[in-house]
Amino acid sequence: MTFSADPEKIRTPKAMARREFLIGAAAVSGLASKYARALPNSSAILATLRPAVDTVSSSEILPSLVTPNIDFFIRNHFTAPVISEENWNLEISGAVTTPLKLSYSDLLLSSSIRRPLTLECAGNPAGGHGASTAVWSGVPLTELLKQAGLQPGATTVIFHGADSGVAEGLPPDTHYARAIPIEKATDPTTLLAYEMNGAPLPPEHGFPLRALVAGWYGMDSVKWLTRVEVSQGPFQGYFQQQSYVATTSKGDRRPITGMRVNSRFIRPLENEGIHGKSYRIEGVAWAGDRKISKVELRFASDGAWQPAVLPTSQVAMVWTSWSYEWNVPRAGQYTIEVRATDDQGNAQPLVRDPDRLDEYELNTAHRVRVTVQI
Numbered sequence: 001m002t003f004s005a006d007p008e009k010i011r012t013p014k015a016m017a018r019r020e021f022l023i024g025a026a027a028v029s030g031l032a033s034k035y036a037r038a039l040p041n042s043s044a045i046l047a048t049l050r051p052a053v054d055t056v057s058s059s060e061i062l063p064s065l066v067t068p069n070i071d072f073f074i075r076n077h078f079t080a081p082v083i084s085e086e087n088w089n090l091e092i093s094g095a096v097t098t099p100l101k102l103s104y105s106d107l108l109l110s111s112s113i114r115r116p117l118t119l120e121c122a123g124n125p126a127g128g129h130g131a132s133t134a135v136w137s138g139v140p141l142t143e144l145l146k147q148a149g150l151q152p153g154a155t156t157v158i159f160h161g162a163d164s165g166v167a168e169g170l171p172p173d174t175h176y177a178r179a180i181p182i183e184k185a186t187d188p189t190t191l192l193a194y195e196m197n198g199a200p201l202p203p204e205h206g207f208p209l210r211a212l213v214a215g216w217y218g219m220d221s222v223k224w225l226t227r228v229e230v231s232q233g234p235f236q237g238y239f240q241q242q243s244y245v246a247t248t249s250k251g252d253r254r255p256i257t258g259m260r261v262n263s264r265f266i267r268p269l270e271n272e273g274i275h276g277k278s279y280r281i282e283g284v285a286w287a288g289d290r291k292i293s294k295v296e297l298r299f300a301s302d303g304a305w306q307p308a309v310l311p312t313s314q315v316a317m318v319w320t321s322w323s324y325e326w327n328v329p330r331a332g333q334y335t336i337e338v339r340a341t342d343d344q345g346n347a348q349p350l351v352r353d354p355d356r357l358d359e360y361e362l363n364t365a366h367r368v369r370v371t372v373q374i
């Protein structure tokens with residue numbers, strides 16, 4: 001098995017490939033082949049999801065706010081393991097008073113919750129498709145930790161995945177594992193999920209069980225879970241120490257955690273041809289565990305920001321739709337930009353912080369170019 005040395009490569013799910021890749025076949029196949037060449041294992045990781053290039057109206061491809069499983073983005077560091085539930089157990093071990101070993105049916109029989117959550121990859125590029133929303137069912141982790149009993153001094157919960165591989169720089173026998181602080185692990189929103197949009201987790205999304213760390217970037221939502229380890233100290237694993245760290249040219253290091261405010265267009269698509277004087281622009285915006293307070297658009301780099309319309313209510317930790325009825329002043333080419341602001345006043349930046357050396361939290365304003373004929 002192989003490991004991608006690239007910081008983040010996000011795979012195009014099948015239906016999205018069908019839908020969006022077909023739309024701009026020439027331009028998009030250029031992108032796809034570029035990424036396929038860059039990757040050591042194109043079956044594990046096929047392409048970075050960039051906005052598609054359009055030759056037909058995007059009104060044909062409007063998705064719902066809940067992403068169908070087949071369209072949900074996929075981000076794997078290794079080849080996805082195939083696990084049968086009969087031979088699988090979840091261990092809850094480490095600094096607990098009663099270690100647990102749970103079967104798949106033990107989990108199905110535990111009291112469960114069902115909730116929508118938006119997941120975004122920490123390396124999702126501006127306007128990229130590395131963010132999706134599903135309705136998940138599973139067991140709040142805190143309930144299982146209560147059953148196991150935390151020992152005094154527990155600070156950290158480590159999620160161990162079943163996937164592993166070899167690559168340059170990667171210590172032998174490294175499997176995918178990530179840790180979160182005990183406060184986040186015992187927050188009732190942190191789930192161990194076995195269902196996605198009403199179906200058992202698809203194999204590529206972590207069957208039989210995955211973590212879902214609500215409001216945080218996707219790297220902590222560990223798939224193919226085998227063990228939940230409670231620890232009394234920080235986790236020294238490779239993916240904790242070497243990846244998902246914000247670094248600056250001044251030498252600062254900070255772990256990546258909660259999602260930054262972000263937004264993207266659903267329509268129009270990059271290079272879309274628009275006919276007529278009025279056009280409804282639509283998109284989504286999200287901000288981890290915060291709500292979106294405003295979404296704004298502008299139609300020229302020196303133009304004024306115009307407010308988009310938001311729904312009256314938003315679902316916690318789920319992206320929201322927004323829209324803008326554009327009365328096009330004249331035919332021509334436009335670059336349209338969108339930026340969102342969260343309820344703590346954080347707005348998407350217009351340019352990437354030049355001090356950043358890493359490639360995470362890429363939440364600059366999304367831009368699309370369109371040509372309007374009237």
Ligand code: MTE
Binds near residue numbers: 074218224
């Ligand atoms: N869990 C395991 N075991 N292995 C992985 O490679 N990738 C993580 C996370 N969980 C990963 C994992 C990353 S970086 C992201 S963004 C999300 O899974 C993506 O989840 P998805 O593929 O279901 O969209």
